[in-house]
Amino acid sequence: MIKLLSLLALLWVYMAVVGATHTADLSRKSFPKGFLFGTATSAYQVEGMASKGGRGPSIWDEFIKTPGAYFSFFKHLLEDINLMVNLNFDAYRFSISWSRIFPNGTGKVNRKGVAYYNRLINYMLRKGITPYANLNHYDLPLALENKYLGWLSHDVVKDYADYAEFCFKTFGDRVKNWMTFNEPRVVAALGYDNGFFAPGRCSKAYGNCTAGNSATEPYIVTHNLILSHAAAVQRYRQKYQEKQKGRIGILLDFVWYEPLTRSKADNYAAQRARDFHVGWFLHPLVYGEYPKTMQNIVKDRLPKFTKEEVKMVKGSFDLIGINQYTTYYMYDPHTSPPKDLGYQADWNVGFAYERKGVPIGPRTKLYEEDILCVQAYSNWLYNVPWGLHKAIMYIKERYGNPTVILAENGMDDPGNLTMSKALHDTTRINYYKGYLAALKQSVDEGANVVGYFAWSLLDNFEWRIGYTSRFGIVYVDFKTLKRTPKMSAYWFKKILRKNK
Numbered sequence: 001m002i003k004l005l006s007l008l009a010l011l012w013v014y015m016a017v018v019g020a021t022h023t024a025d026l027s028r029k030s031f032p033k034g035f036l037f038g039t040a041t042s043a044y045q046v047e048g049m050a051s052k053g054g055r056g057p058s059i060w061d062e063f064i065k066t067p068g069a070y071f072s073f074f075k076h077l078l079e080d081i082n083l084m085v086n087l088n089f090d091a092y093r094f095s096i097s098w099s100r101i102f103p104n105g106t107g108k109v110n111r112k113g114v115a116y117y118n119r120l121i122n123y124m125l126r127k128g129i130t131p132y133a134n135l136n137h138y139d140l141p142l143a144l145e146n147k148y149l150g151w152l153s154h155d156v157v158k159d160y161a162d163y164a165e166f167c168f169k170t171f172g173d174r175v176k177n178w179m180t181f182n183e184p185r186v187v188a189a190l191g192y193d194n195g196f197f198a199p200g201r202c203s204k205a206y207g208n209c210t211a212g213n214s215a216t217e218p219y220i221v222t223h224n225l226i227l228s229h230a231a232a233v234q235r236y237r238q239k240y241q242e243k244q245k246g247r248i249g250i251l252l253d254f255v256w257y258e259p260l261t262r263s264k265a266d267n268y269a270a271q272r273a274r275d276f277h278v279g280w281f282l283h284p285l286v287y288g289e290y291p292k293t294m295q296n297i298v299k300d301r302l303p304k305f306t307k308e309e310v311k312m313v314k315g316s317f318d319l320i321g322i323n324q325y326t327t328y329y330m331y332d333p334h335t336s337p338p339k340d341l342g343y344q345a346d347w348n349v350g351f352a353y354e355r356k357g358v359p360i361g362p363r364t365k366l367y368e369e370d371i372l373c374v375q376a377y378s379n380w381l382y383n384v385p386w387g388l389h390k391a392i393m394y395i396k397e398r399y400g401n402p403t404v405i406l407a408e409n410g411m412d413d414p415g416n417l418t419m420s421k422a423l424h425d426t427t428r429i430n431y432y433k434g435y436l437a438a439l440k441q442s443v444d445e446g447a448n449v450v451g452y453f454a455w456s457l458l459d460n461f462e463w464r465i466g467y468t469s470r471f472g473i474v475y476v477d478f479k480t481l482k483r484t485p486k487m488s489a490y491w492f493k494k495i496l497r498k499n500k
């Protein structure tokens with residue numbers, strides 16, 4: 001019986017793979033030599049042991065106020081790296097928890113935390129998995145929030161740079177790919193414009209927050225995040241890079257914004273959206289100032305870089321990570337912005353998800369138990385591969401064709417899907433197939449993309465929505481923590497096969 005079942009499962013994998021390869025015969029060989037494939041996770045979402053091993057709390061522990069019962073990568077460390085090897089991946093993008101290294105953000109080092117990351121890095125290297133270490137994935141030490149309101153204070157720049165330098169000094173003999181921040185825009189927008197993420201600050205008009213100012217705080221926070229990034233890069237370049245021979249960059253989220261119609265107004269709306277989204281960070285990093293559209297709209301609420309800061313910020317990257325999942329239509333609402341000022345309100349755009357009745361891409365509103373081939377669970381996630389191509393080409397054309405890694409990409413299923421259904425994730429395979437084909441097209445057209453990271457290796461803890469969503473290519477039983485590769489994991493294993 002078992003044999004018959006596994007035979008059926010194999011047949012299923014075979015049919016899904018064969019059935020879906022007609023669009024493009026994708027494999028490792030579709031990409032340039034040396035192109036890396038990896039998976040990504042973040043510390044808070046997979047590590048567990050939130051209040052153990054000497055770790056100090058981060059603003060997320062305070063924000064969601066649930067005990068640190070997350071499942072523990074700690075205990076599955078070696079197993080999970082073996083899994084990556086078995087699935088033919090080359091690299092792993094993980095994040096370091098600042099408060100596991102410095103429980104209070106600064107000062108005393110937690111040696112147990114250092115030992116944990118050493119163990120992780122050493123085992124990856126032993127197994128031939130290239131580490132991509134990200135220094136911060138939303139999880140600011142709570143002590144710094146309490147001390148000076150965290151990212152709102154310029155004081156964070158030095159503390160962050162000290163933490164980053166400690167990591168370069170301690171792990172940089174082995175880690176050659178550093179990222180300073182993951183999705184700093186999400187920190188500023190969700191943390192300070194609508195309060196949906198930690199530390200949950202916003203104006204009354206834009207969310208249920210007890211404190212905050214959506215008109216100013218997102219911009220102040222981003223300014224300090226950019227300066228923190230640049231200060232860390234400066235330390236790396238001045239003291240470590242030459243000897244350690246690594247590279248450093250930042251990870252930016254980017255939704256592609258397509259004008260809804262060909263009107264000038266909708267084109268301008270889409271451009272505003274791109275500038276307020278990825279341009280907010282990438283423009284200063286490449287050109288030393290915020291996009292002109294933002295300067296004109298936000299005016300004196302937008303901080304300015306001093307001459308000295310411009311020198312530090314401009315050119316402060318060796319590579320850029322782009323996290324890309326979805327695409328929306330943009331239109332000009334032909335109304336004035338609302339009188340309550342705020343970051344999202346400043347865009348003054350309308351979002352649309354269909355054009356003349358045709359959805360921009362597949363999505364399901366309600367998950368229906370009996371339908372296997374549904375799309376992503378997250379309601380923001382439309383499957384639009386051509387948007388990835390446009391996003392990558394936009395970065396290439398507008399920002400001088402930087403070295404890019406596609407650093408996150410994937411889709412989720414509902415958390416309570418039965419295991420057998422979760423394992424048969426043909427929809428996810430089709431999602432990856434479409435996006436990888438679009439990425440290949442971008443590379444073929446000259447975009448300097450050098451790697452691809454699927455989000456995520458494991459089903460994990462999805463921030464505010466907790467365990468209700470599963471982004472993994474490997475199924476995790478949230479009770480026993482047992483890992484079971486899904487069909488999409490076997491699909492990756494097949495296309496990433498290396499020639500012996």
Ligand SMILES: *[C@@H]1O[C@H](CO)[C@@H](O)[C@H](O)[C@H]1NC(C)=O
Pocket residue numbers: 103104107108
């Ligand atoms: C962190 O700060 C608290 C309060 O000041 C102190 O009691 C604790 O010892 C500090 N922990 C470390 C590891 O420095």
Ligand SMILES: *[C@@H]1O[C@H](CO)[C@@H](O)[C@H](O)[C@H]1NC(C)=O
Pocket residue numbers: 208
């Ligand atoms: C707003 O927040 C308060 C306190 O955190 C909570 O009790 C209340 O239910 C929230 N209201 C809404 C509409 O979410």
Ligand SMILES: *[C@@H]1O[C@H](CO)[C@@H](O)[C@H](O)[C@H]1NC(C)=O
Pocket residue numbers: 414416468
């Ligand atoms: C699964 O979770 C969703 C909400 O995330 C809920 O609407 C649905 O009823 C749940 N289904 C089952 C079978 O528990």
